[in-house]
Amino acid sequence: EVQLVQSGAEVKKPGESLKISCKGSGYSFTSHWIAWVRQMPGKGLEWMGIIYPSDSDTRYSPSFQGQVTISVDKSISTAYLQWTSLKASDTAIYYCARGSAYNYYWGQGTLVTVSS
Amino acid sequence: EIVLTQSPGTLSLSPGERATLSCRASQTVSSSYVAWYQQKPGQAPRLLIYGASSRATGIPDRFSGSGSGTDFTLTISRLEPEDFAVFYCQQYGNSPPTFGQGTNLEIK
Numbered sequence: 001e002v003q004l005v006q007s008g009a010e011v012k013k014p015g016e017s018l019k020i021s022c023k024g025s026g027y028s029f030t031s032h033w034i035a036w037v038r039q040m041p042g043k044g045l046e047w048m049g050i051i052y053p054s055d056s057d058t059r060y061s062p063s064f065q066g067q068v069t070i071s072v073d074k075s076i077s078t079a080y081l082q083w084t085s086l087k088a089s090d091t092a093i094y095y096c097a098r099g100s101a102y103n104y105y106w107g108q109g110t111l112v113t114v115s116s
Numbered sequence: 117e118i119v120l121t122q123s124p125g126t127l128s129l130s131p132g133e134r135a136t137l138s139c140r141a142s143q144t145v146s147s148s149y150v151a152w153y154q155q156k157p158g159q160a161p162r163l164l165i166y167g168a169s170s171r172a173t174g175i176p177d178r179f180s181g182s183g184s185g186t187d188f189t190l191t192i193s194r195l196e197p198e199d200f201a202v203f204y205c206q207q208y209g210n211s212p213p214t215f216g217q218g219t220n221l222e223i224k
Binding site for chain 2: 049103
């Protein structure tokens, strides 16, 4: 069974750093792109970027380029989304999903709350 | 990037009725690379349709997709109580992939 299991909810202060994770199982992790999607409170879905675990080829949406870093550790089948300095506007649910185009498999989401 | 505009914003219907949701793109979507997702509160999105008209695995045949170019439609032939949710279209033919703002399908 294909599964994407994300790390738990985080509460952070503005200016802090954060790295959340997405662990894939039940399939060949290195053979499928992983995407990250943001959903701000009460809002729609926003595509952030993708990474190919086999060679770490990474693509970002222009809206998120320079704002976050997507990485992967293929030895443990885990993809990451990272911030160096969080802002209140980063408060959202972040989903990982398998695929570079449409996404059939999704993680359960990680709620990130940034508040002073 | 391609902007997707979904209409209506909210659709109020009763179980058993037919639902028609629209998604219009700001420019032609390559190869009809449009997907539709359903999202219920507190859940991740669920893929319904890809390639504009292909149903994803396990999706009931009351869900159908159509369209090409800049205009795409998701139709639910006879609404079941579990169908009420927010629906998003997505284009993945042009980089970056983008989503519409969503249509809230609510029980009348």
